Amino acid sequence: MPAAQPAHKRILLKLSGEALMGDDAFGINRATIVRMVQEVAEVVGLGVQVAVVIGGGNIFRGVAGGSVGMDRATADYMGMLATVMNALALSDAMQKQGLVSRVMSAIAIEQVVEPYVRPKALQYLEEGKVVIFAAGTGNPFFTTDTAAALRGAEIGAEVVLKATKVDGVYSADPQKDPSAERYSRISFDEAMSRNLGIMDATAFALCRDQKLPIKVFSIFKHGALKRVVLGEDEGTLVYA
Numbered sequence: 001m002p003a004a005q006p007a008h009k010r011i012l013l014k015l016s017g018e019a020l021m022g023d024d025a026f027g028i029n030r031a032t033i034v035r036m037v038q039e040v041a042e043v044v045g046l047g048v049q050v051a052v053v054i055g056g057g058n059i060f061r062g063v064a065g066g067s068v069g070m071d072r073a074t075a076d077y078m079g080m081l082a083t084v085m086n087a088l089a090l091s092d093a094m095q096k097q098g099l100v101s102r103v104m105s106a107i108a109i110e111q112v113v114e115p116y117v118r119p120k121a122l123q124y125l126e127e128g129k130v131v132i133f134a135a136g137t138g139n140p141f142f143t144t145d146t147a148a149a150l151r152g153a154e155i156g157a158e159v160v161l162k163a164t165k166v167d168g169v170y171s172a173d174p175q176k177d178p179s180a181e182r183y184s185r186i187s188f189d190e191a192m193s194r195n196l197g198i199m200d201a202t203a204f205a206l207c208r209d210q211k212l213p214i215k216v217f218s219i220f221k222h223g224a225l226k227r228v229v230l231g232e233d234e235g236t237l238v239y240a
Contacts, residue, residue: 004230005230006043006046006047006048006229006230006231007229007230007231008048008158008159008229008231009047009048009049009158010048010049010050010051010125010155010156010157010158011043011048011049011050011051011157011158011159011160011161011229012051012052012053012148012151012152012155012157012159012160012161013040013050013051013052013053013161013163013225014052014053014054014055014144014145014148014160014161014162014163015036015052015053015054015055015090015163015219016054016055016057016144016163016164017054017055017056017057017058017059017060017061017082017083017086018055018057018058018061019032019036019058019163019164019165019219019220020032020033020036020054020058020086020089020090021058025061026058026059026061027058027059028058028059028086028089033089033090033093034093034096034097036090036093036219037090037093037094037096037097037099038097039219039222039223039224039225039226040052040094040099040130040225041094041097041098041099042223042225042226043225043226043229044099044128044130046226046229046230048229049125049126049128050125050130050131051121051125051130051131051132051133051151051152051155051157052087052090052130052131052132052133053132053133053136053144053147053148053151054083054086054087054090054132054133054134054144055083055086055144056079056080056081056082056083056085056086056144057079057082058082058086059082059085059086060078060079060082072140072141073140073141076136076140076141076142077107077140079136080106080107080134080135080136080138081135083134083135083136083144084103084105084107084109084112084113084134084135086134087103087105087113087132087133087134088103088112088113088134090132091103091132094130099130100127100128100129100130101129101130101131101132102114102121102124102129102130102131102132103132103134104116104117104120104121104131104132104133104134105133105134105135105138106133106134106135106136106137106138106139106147107135107138113134116133116138118154118155121133121154121155122155122156125155131155133147133151137150142202143200143202143203145162145199145200145202145203146200146202146203146206148160148162148199148203149199149202149203149204149206149207149210149212150206152207152212153206153207153210153212157212158213159212159213159214159215160207160212160213160214160215161214161215161217161225161228162198162199162214162215162216162217163217163218163219163225164216164217164218164219165218165219165220166216166218167182167217167218167221167224167234167235168182168183168184168216168217168218168234168235168236169182169183169186169191169196169198169216169236169238170182170183171183182236183236184233184236184237185236185237185238185239186236186237186238186239187238187239187240188204188207188208188238188239188240191204191238192204198214198216198238199214207238208240211240212240213237213238213239213240214237214238215228215235215236215237215238216235216236216238217234217235217236218235221234
């Protein structure tokens with residue numbers, strides 16, 4: 001029987017920093033990051049080009065109390081640095097799994113990671129390297145969701161895969177309402193009219209304008225990332 005062909009050639013995977021915590025209060029849970037990297041390795045093994053945007057909530061949560069009353073831009077820059085730390089941890093775990101990865105930062109820290117340069121990122125992807133985009137967009141007041149939409153559009157990704165704790169978009173909170181239904185597919189306009197809060201407004205509008213579909217799925221569900229890439233009924237597709 002021939003091997004299943006991936007539905008996408010190039011993807012942008014958006015991971016929240018909180019996803020790296022596992023069951024810990026903050027920081028990086030080693031077992032969790034190793035398991036996530038194994039899921040990514042399976043997809044790379046299918047010949048899919050993978051770029052990753054990672055958040056910083058797991059690290060920033062540990063210092064969030066100290067940021068109360070802080071200038072918003074300063075707090076956002078701290079969050080960007082947290083994403084660089086996560087990107088380095090993710091890259092290290094990937095190298096240990098035999099993947100070749102490159103971290104590219106939207107803010108210049110050249111002794112630590114290379115700066116984001118679009119042609120270089122595209123070259124790495126063509127070479128089969130996993131590219132991890134750190135430091136968000138490099139600007140305060142923008143979330144890493146917006147960074148995922150922006151980088152996804154820039155690199156010509158076919159889909160933004162938003163990895164969450166739930167296995168898709170539901171008609172209501174499935175933890176509070178057992179009758180809540182998972183949408184298999186939903187349009188951008190319908191998601192907006194129902195105020196489903198899939199991504200922040202800036203990220204969502206950018207994906208809609210660029211006709212860049214979003215797939216929401218659970219990164220904690222074993223094999224879900226591979227099933228999404230193979231085009232199976234996993235998670236929720238938000239389409240233009």
